[in-house]
Amino acid sequence: MENRRNIHGSIILAALIIALAVGCRSRVIPSFSKSGDWNQRVLDLRTESSDQSELVVPDVFVPDHLVPERPDLANDQQQAQKAPPRTSIVAMPENFWELSIEEAIQVGLKNSPVMRNLGGRVLNNPDGEPTIYDPAIQESDPIFGEQAALAQFDATLSGAMNFAKNDNVLNTTFLGGGAREIIQDAYTWNWNIDKTTATGTRFTWANTLQHESTNDTQVQFGHFWTALSEATIRQPLLQGRGLEFNRIAGPNAQPGFRTTSGVLISRINEDISIAQFEAGVRTYLLELLNAYWDLTFAYRNYDAAKTARKSAAETWRMIKARTDTELPGGEADKESQTRELYFLFDLQVESALNGDPRRGITGVFQAEANLRRLMGLPQSDERFIRPSDSAVDAKLSFDWNRLVDFALDRRVELRSQRWRIKRRELELIAAKNFLLPRLDAVMRWRNNGFGDDLTGGIGRFSSAGKDYFSGDHQELEAGIQLNAPLGYRQANAGVRSAELNLIRDRAVLEEQQQHILFSLGNAVRQLDKGFTSMQLAYNRMIAAQETVDARVATFEAEAKAANELLDAEQRLAEARTEFYRQQSDYAVAQISVQDESGMLLSEYGLVLSEQPNDISGTADSRLRWSKTQLGAINYRLSPPGYIAQPKSQE
Numbered sequence: 001m002e003n004r005r006n007i008h009g010s011i012i013l014a015a016l017i018i019a020l021a022v023g024c025r026s027r028v029i030p031s032f033s034k035s036g037d038w039n040q041r042v043l044d045l046r047t048e049s050s051d052q053s054e055l056v057v058p059d060v061f062v063p064d065h066l067v068p069e070r071p072d073l074a075n076d077q078q079q080a081q082k083a084p085p086r087t088s089i090v091a092m093p094e095n096f097w098e099l100s101i102e103e104a105i106q107v108g109l110k111n112s113p114v115m116r117n118l119g120g121r122v123l124n125n126p127d128g129e130p131t132i133y134d135p136a137i138q139e140s141d142p143i144f145g146e147q148a149a150l151a152q153f154d155a156t157l158s159g160a161m162n163f164a165k166n167d168n169v170l171n172t173t174f175l176g177g178g179a180r181e182i183i184q185d186a187y188t189w190n191w192n193i194d195k196t197t198a199t200g201t202r203f204t205w206a207n208t209l210q211h212e213s214t215n216d217t218q219v220q221f222g223h224f225w226t227a228l229s230e231a232t233i234r235q236p237l238l239q240g241r242g243l244e245f246n247r248i249a250g251p252n253a254q255p256g257f258r259t260t261s262g263v264l265i266s267r268i269n270e271d272i273s274i275a276q277f278e279a280g281v282r283t284y285l286l287e288l289l290n291a292y293w294d295l296t297f298a299y300r301n302y303d304a305a306k307t308a309r310k311s312a313a314e315t316w317r318m319i320k321a322r323t324d325t326e327l328p329g330g331e332a333d334k335e336s337q338t339r340e341l342y343f344l345f346d347l348q349v350e351s352a353l354n355g356d357p358r359r360g361i362t363g364v365f366q367a368e369a370n371l372r373r374l375m376g377l378p379q380s381d382e383r384f385i386r387p388s389d390s391a392v393d394a395k396l397s398f399d400w401n402r403l404v405d406f407a408l409d410r411r412v413e414l415r416s417q418r419w420r421i422k423r424r425e426l427e428l429i430a431a432k433n434f435l436l437p438r439l440d441a442v443m444r445w446r447n448n449g450f451g452d453d454l455t456g457g458i459g460r461f462s463s464a465g466k467d468y469f470s471g472d473h474q475e476l477e478a479g480i481q482l483n484a485p486l487g488y489r490q491a492n493a494g495v496r497s498a499e500l501n502l503i504r505d506r507a508v509l510e511e512q513q514q515h516i517l518f519s520l521g522n523a524v525r526q527l528d529k530g531f532t533s534m535q536l537a538y539n540r541m542i543a544a545q546e547t548v549d550a551r552v553a554t555f556e557a558e559a560k561a562a563n564e565l566l567d568a569e570q571r572l573a574e575a576r577t578e579f580y581r582q583q584s585d586y587a588v589a590q591i592s593v594q595d596e597s598g599m600l601l602s603e604y605g606l607v608l609s610e611q612p613n614d615i616s617g618t619a620d621s622r623l624r625w626s627k628t629q630l631g632a633i634n635y636r637l638s639p640p641g642y643i644a645q646p647k648s649q650e
Contacts, residue, residue: 093384101292101389104375105604108288111376115284118291118370130280138273143259149266152250153198159191184214196251200240204232211454225464227449237480238436249430255494257427268423275416278601278608282412284374285604286595291371293587296387298367300580302352308573309345311548315565316342318555334562341566345573391587395531398524403597407520408513410598417509424502431498434491437484448473516596523592530586537579544572 114122115130122129139145166184189209196202208228215222235241240251250262257265316338323335355363362370369379408414449468450461457463467473485491551565594600601607 095383096386097383098388099385101289102604104288104292104371105285105606107377108375112284115280116374116376117284117287118373130277132277134277135270135273139270144261144266144269146263146266146270149250149261149263152252152260153196155193155195157191157193162188182214182216184212184216187211198243198246200236200242200246200251202234206230206232221452223452225451225454227464227468228446230444230446232442232444235441237439237441239433239438245430245433248426253430255431255434255490256497257430262430264426265423268419272416272419274608275412275419278412279416281606281608282595282600285600285606286591288374289591290588291367291374292387293391293584294362295364295367295371295385296391297580297584298352298362298364299386300584301577302349302364304573304576304580305345305349305352307576308569309342309349311569312338312342312345315569319562337563337566341570348573391583392590393534393583396527396590398593400524403520403524404517406599407516407597411516412598413512414509414516417505417512421502421505421509424498424505428495428498428502431494434494435488437482440481442479442481444477446475447471448475520596523589523596527589527593530582530589534579534582534586537575537582541572541575541579544568544575548572
């Protein structure tokens with residue numbers, strides 16, 4: 001007894017020493033480094049220094065078959081992405097690329113697997129950036145995707161092969177007249193097939209084949225075989241019954257639907273993902289168009305600055321000539337004022353070309369680089385982009401009622417929210433099913449076979465196979481099983497939660513509609529204001545030009561009013577720049593009306609569609625059950641129905 005206590009004490013002491021040693025060791029930093037093949041990783045534990053912490057950089061390796069294919073970018077084009085920016089302030093490049101809006105959109109979408117923007121959100125929130133892969137990612141989700149929902153109805157094959165060697169000593173006088181040793185070798189083969197149908201019915205076919213060899217003298221055969229087959233049908237009568245529930249929630253659903261979803265819910269999630277991707281495309285297109293018109297205005301502003309500089313240079317030349325010949329109008333103060341105005345316009349030319357962030361001026365170089373960024377092009381190459389499309393100067397008017405109807409019908413945010421409401425409605429239907437007790441009708445059939453040998457032999461129980469196929473040992477079992485929680489606390493909470501989610505999403509839809517109407521009204525007001533402002537800016541420019549012409553004629557004839565001439569030239573430059581700005585703003589206001597009314601994509605001929613793939617994805621919003629061919633027993637027990645109808649493309 002004392003020895004046992006000493007042993008136990010030694011073990012406890014050793015365990016304490018090991019625990020203290022582990023607890024006192026320095027913290028280690030795990031990192032992974034590539035070794036050999038890409039999927040072989042070596043865990044390297046490095047002790048962190050107490051004086052210096054080393055930055056751990058992940059070793060990222062992407063196999064070739066997982067690299068996105070970009071046939072539009074050859075190797076030399078990929079190297080061109082690293083081209084340096086344009087910083088020249090001497091002159092504009094001479095090789096221009098006359099770019100239309102349609103071509104800019106085509107190139108931009110071709111080079112945009114990620115819906116890029118100028119704000120750099122891809123750096124701060126990479127998971128939130130829409131990409132062309134998002135709908136496919138949602139569809140292939142292994143938990144909530146469509147294929148995962150369909151997989152709940154797939155047949156499942158399971159099997160096992162086991163061997164057991166038993167050597168037992170029985171300390172009894174009843175069996176064998178005293179203590180004896182029983183040696184047994186057992187082989188067991190099991191294989192089962194499970195299948196759940198869309199009505200909730202579960203079919204199970206189970207088979208067992210067992211062979212046993214024993215020295216037990218109490219058995220008739222020391223070596224014998226046992227064959228067993230069992231077929232079970234379980235049909236839900238209340239909870240979990242029917243096509244509607246299983247298509248919405250799936251056969252393995254729980255209240256709240258946190259872990260699984262049915263085919264209907266999964267397909268709605270895919271449509272929501274497609275709508276979100278469409279919203280990303282629309283946002284990208286809107287920013288691309290704004291960048292196009294920003295570049296257009298930058299060119300106009302640059303031309304206006306050059307024109308003003310040229311006019312100031314001509315005025316300086318005239319006054320300088322009078323100064324050199326000491327004629328009236330060539331006084332030194334007038335010459336210096338003219339020279340100062342020339343250098344002011346020269347500075348404005350430089351700002352119009354290179355930009356001035358402090359004054360909010362986006363130069364031609366920066367505007368062109370912004371458009372290139374959105375189009376997925378290198379920030380410089382041998383060609384310099386110059387917009388070829390002109391803004392529409394005519395007055396545009398829209399039928400307000402038609403705009404409202406179109407916006408409420410086509411805005412992708414509303415379509416996405418309506419899908420969410422439809423999902424909530426279906427979830428409420430499925431949630432009410434959990435208020436029913438789990439009452440299942442169960443029927444089970446068995447067939448047994450026993451024999452000294454598996455196939456051969458003559459006589460009763462000589463062959464397990466013959467005994468099995470004789471059908472002499474068939475069994476049948478039928479009954480009803482009930483499982484009902486008293487009070488249904490969880491089920492009632494699930495129904496209440498589904499009702500509140502539905503009410504909330506409907507309230508959100510109404511608020512979205514009101515917000516869209518107000519935004520659309522503001523866009524229409526800005527469009528009307530933009531046309532009026534453009535007209536006023538044009539009239540101001542014409543008046544300023546006439547003032548300059550009149551004062552030039554006066555100065556040439558009488559050498560008077562030099563200060564007034566300089567002031568008129570400066571105001572003409574400002575008026576010309578303002579007209580071009582208002583012209584660009586009017587073009588942007590037109591785009592805003594198209595965007596708020598939901599017709600931006602269709603206005604530029606953009607249609608979203610999915611390419612055929614192995615997952616059989618579709619961008620069609622029709623949710624028809626006959627689309628999935630799983631056999632008549634699953635989805636053709638009742639006529640297929642629609643929960644959504646496709647809209648015709650206008």
